[in-house]
Amino acid sequence: GQQLNQSPQSMFIQEGEDVSMNCTSSSIFNTWLWYKQEPGEGPVLLIALYKAGELTSNGRLTAQFGITRKDSFLNISASIPSDVGIYFCAGQVRKTSYDKVIFGPGTSLSVIP
């Protein structure tokens, strides 16, 4: 079935550093989504990408929808302690009556003050 791979699996960075994480798949998706999950909470949508090649920013976050439609990356600039969490990419495929979302395994981010 369709699967997403995320790298790195985990990251430990100093506060103020930039972060980059990737998501790849062997399948093509219509939409790429990036979510953040904090402990004890459900994932929260950060950025949605709808078109191949699209580059979208949300504050210090920037994400791109790969040209091949099989990958996406998320960058976080000037990291702060509250960026800590697990970042999930998700690809959306169109089924007959709805858009099914497939989630990657996540990248765990730790920020050292």
Add this chain to the structure above:
Amino acid sequence: GAGVSQSPSNKVTEKGKDVELRCDPISGHTALYWYRQSLGQGLEFLIYFQGNSAPDKSGLPSDRFSAERTGGSVSTLTIQRTQQEDSAVYLCASSPTGWGYTFGSGTRLTVV
């Protein structure tokens, strides 16, 4: 309500017992999803409800798992004869159209 509400937030049960997990979606959201998240893992799709259409049950891992959605609103996920491998966080999400989910905080199920 303002968000997706799940109850209980934590559930500890003995192996072999049945459990019911509840999800109250955002009012007016027609689509409702259940996902399972095992420790340190990603989100595993379980089941999807959209309006009055037949649910997509393709992600349910075994026939011990079932879900209902009454009146197009509240949903209950039932796990019969629980096993230790069922221990996970069960997340519910709803959306107005079938994408753009809002997740609840989940139910942490521990089977001992």
